[in-house]
Amino acid sequence: MAERKVRVRFAPSPTGALHIGGVRTALYNYLFARKHGGEFIFRIEDTDSNRFVPGAEEYIIESFRWLGINFDEGVSFGGSHGPYRQSERRGIYKEYVRQLLDGGKAYIAFDTPEELEAKRKETDNFQYDAHTRMQMRNSLTMTKEEVDRLIADGYQYVVRFLIEPGKAVHVDDLIRGDVRIMSDILDDKVLYKSADELPTYHLANIVDDHLMEVTHVIRGEEWLPSAPLHVLLYEAFGWTDTMPRFAHLPLLLKPEGKGKLSKRDGDRLGFPVFPLEWHDPKTGDVSAGFRESGYFPEAVINFLAFLGWNPGTEREIYSLEELVSLFDISKCGKAGARFDYQKGMWFNHEYILRKSAGEIAEAFAPIVREHGIDEPIERITAVVAMMKDRVSFVSELWPLCSFFFVAPTEYDEKTRKKRWKEDSADVMTELADVLSGLDDFSVENQESVVERWIESKEYKLGNIMNAWRLTLVGEGKGPGMFDISAFLGKDETIARMKRAIEVLG
Ligand code: GLU
Numbered sequence: 001m002a003e004r005k006v007r008v009r010f011a012p013s014p015t016g017a018l019h020i021g022g023v024r025t026a027l028y029n030y031l032f033a034r035k036h037g038g039e040f041i042f043r044i045e046d047t048d049s050n051r052f053v054p055g056a057e058e059y060i061i062e063s064f065r066w067l068g069i070n071f072d073e074g075v076s077f078g079g080s081h082g083p084y085r086q087s088e089r090r091g092i093y094k095e096y097v098r099q100l101l102d103g104g105k106a107y108i109a110f111d112t113p114e115e116l117e118a119k120r121k122e123t124d125n126f127q128y129d130a131h132t133r134m135q136m137r138n139s140l141t142m143t144k145e146e147v148d149r150l151i152a153d154g155y156q157y158v159v160r161f162l163i164e165p166g167k168a169v170h171v172d173d174l175i176r177g178d179v180r181i182m183s184d185i186l187d188d189k190v191l192y193k194s195a196d197e198l199p200t201y202h203l204a205n206i207v208d209d210h211l212m213e214v215t216h217v218i219r220g221e222e223w224l225p226s227a228p229l230h231v232l233l234y235e236a237f238g239w240t241d242t243m244p245r246f247a248h249l250p251l252l253l254k255p256e257g258k259g260k261l262s263k264r265d266g267d268r269l270g271f272p273v274f275p276l277e278w279h280d281p282k283t284g285d286v287s288a289g290f291r292e293s294g295y296f297p298e299a300v301i302n303f304l305a306f307l308g309w310n311p312g313t314e315r316e317i318y319s320l321e322e323l324v325s326l327f328d329i330s331k332c333g334k335a336g337a338r339f340d341y342q343k344g345m346w347f348n349h350e351y352i353l354r355k356s357a358g359e360i361a362e363a364f365a366p367i368v369r370e371h372g373i374d375e376p377i378e379r380i381t382a383v384v385a386m387m388k389d390r391v392s393f394v395s396e397l398w399p400l401c402s403f404f405f406v407a408p409t410e411y412d413e414k415t416r417k418k419r420w421k422e423d424s425a426d427v428m429t430e431l432a433d434v435l436s437g438l439d440d441f442s443v444e445n446q447e448s449v450v451e452r453w454i455e456s457k458e459y460k461l462g463n464i465m466n467a468w469r470l471t472l473v474g475e476g477k478g479p480g481m482f483d484i485s486a487f488l489g490k491d492e493t494i495a496r497m498k499r500a501i502e503v504l505g
Pocket of ligand 1: 012013045219
């Protein structure tokens with residue numbers, strides 16, 4: 001058989017915000033597609049109308065746009081295998097349901113929900129399968145005339161997959177190897193419901209993967225139990241030659257390491273589990289997003305790429321292009337990956353270190369303006385250059401840097417007690433005189449002049465610098481004193497010192 005072009009898909013159901021595990025699934029599909037020069041499809045699996053949530057599809061598209069994960073085909077991207085929204089493919093599925101019925105691979109069942117419930121009560125662990133199907137109301141136990149009459153009379157029915165017992169089913173998984181189960185444990189899954197004229201997930205998923213020429217199905221571990229059924233469906237349709245290879249990704253675990261990561265873990269520990277902020281249209285609840293929490297898309301990608309896979313090196317910072325070239329699906333782990341959100345913050349910090357002060361200043365400028373400060377971008381950039389290496393998020397800059405833009409009006413009590421001595425007012429007055437005599441207020445010039453003055457007076461450098469810091473900053477934090485004074489300029493520096501001398505006495 002000729003090598004087929006690699007085609008993978010991300011196929012979310014629009015049932016709400018996209019969980020971060022779904023983002024990782026999409027990322028791995030993207031990396032795999034790009035690595036193998038293949039194509040990446042975006043399909044919307046919306047056959048369960050009860051679970052449809054308005055806005056979810058747009059949310060998902062916007063999430064990937066923000067992350068820089070691009071699709072080649074699909075809903076909102078176009079392509080030659082569409083439509084890509086399953087609710088627009090009803091006619092196609094009907095045809096394939098018919099094919100299974102005609103081939104004796106599926107059958108029609110009329111059992112009402114009440115009848116099924118009664119059966120479940122009567123029989124422990126009731127399962128609709130080879131052992132029970134002949135006791136039920138279906139096209140295997142009724143005559144063709146009866147079946148046709150019920151349909152003509154408008155009775156609702158479902159189409160069930162006829163699973164033959166006693167068969168070993170193999171799922172060839174790129175991560176888990178050969179996963180084997182016996183067909184006996186499977187039930188005759190519902191493939192189609194007449195009530196809404198829609199297929200269920202299983203049928204639509206297989207038909208679409210086939211028609212869209214999908215070569216690899218890379219998805220979360222929660223779908224592994226469905227995989228044997230999917231293999232049997234490929235066989236029933238006679239599509240085994242083009243059956244995709246499977247890869248079921250490891251679960252994302254709670255930060256503590258036990259149990260599946262949930263939204264509640266995020267609420268509990270204060271981290272987002274969604275790419276973008278999500279406003280639930282039903283409950284009105286707002287859930288935090290990585291974007292709104294100040295994460296860089298590159299950092300999120302880098303973080304997620306390492307949840308279940310790594311290139312086997314010591315290095316941890318990789319661009320999306322580098323990840324593409326290194327990615328190897330067979331190196332994914334089987335064991336769950338702990339969602340260490342602090343590692344996510346660490347990644348963000350690493351990206352702050354690597355980004356230029358100018359780039360960070362662009363993101364910080366709106367925050368500065370929000371505080372009513374009108375400084376040119378060059379000045380904001382200068383502050384960012386001094387301070388950015390200390391933070392993990394741009395939002396952390398303001399509390400750390402506000403003193404550059406706003407003169408202190410109060411002086412931290414603790415620092416004052418510790419740093420403001422008997423003679424501080426006099427010494428600071430002297431220092432202000434020294435500084436006001438300078439024409440060149442550069443860091444270097446201030447430094448050499450002030451140091452000479454300290455030496456000649458036999459003052460203690462530490463005492464001077466600590467008191468001086470209190471006058472300019474209002475507390476004991478900040479970068480080097482000469483960096484601060486050079487940024488403020490001579491007039492502002494001296495004004496702040498005079499005010500402090502007055503207040504602190
Ligand atoms: N619609 C399924 C989901 O929401 C797709 C699972 C699969 O990839 O087969 O994840």
